[in-house]
Amino acid sequence: MKSKKYLVLLNHEINELLIDFICSFIKQNKSIVYFVYVIEIPPKYPIEHEEQNLILIGQSVLKKVHDILLDFNIDYDINGENFILIQSRSIGVGIVKEARRLDIDIIAYSKKVNFELNEHNYIKKYAKTTILELNNL
Structure with missing residues (x-):
């Protein structure tokens, strides 16, 4: 069986239940998991505009996820391809583009803490x- 590639959507509230759930796929199925944090850039700024405080928040979230993975004895390189910080005009657009780029099989997120309904x-x-x-994680 081919291992699956997951893209896990993150936001500023770390959902440890979601990460715990995904860790089981990493360990049991030898799945490849990418964790992505999207910084939404308002249209009034050029897309390459860097909002330093938002970048620091994103880096902090990715670091916290890395620490949780280490608790599960999963040693993904924090500077490697599995931890992704991107900028986009829209979170949804950024996620869809990243999923296509990485040829993702499954996009996972917790409905309670991630993104607006749209x-x-x-x-x-x-x-x-x-x-x-x-739901409700």
Whole structure:
């Protein structure tokens, strides 16, 4: 069986239950998991505009996830390809583009703490992949 590639959507609130759930896929199925944090850039700024405080928040979130993975004896390189910080005009657009770039099999997120409903709907509509929407995590 081919191992699956997961893209896990993160935001400023770390959802440890979601990360715990995904860790089981990493360990049991030898799946490859990418953790992505999207910085949404308002249209009034050029897309390459760097909002330093938002970058620091994103880096902090990715570091916290890395620490959780280490607790599970999963040693992904914090500077490697599995931890992704991107900028986009829209979170949904950024996620869909990243999923296509990485040829992702499954996009996973927790509905309770991630994105507004319209971002969920955008991802569901345009991502050409399976969506794993975990409710109330």
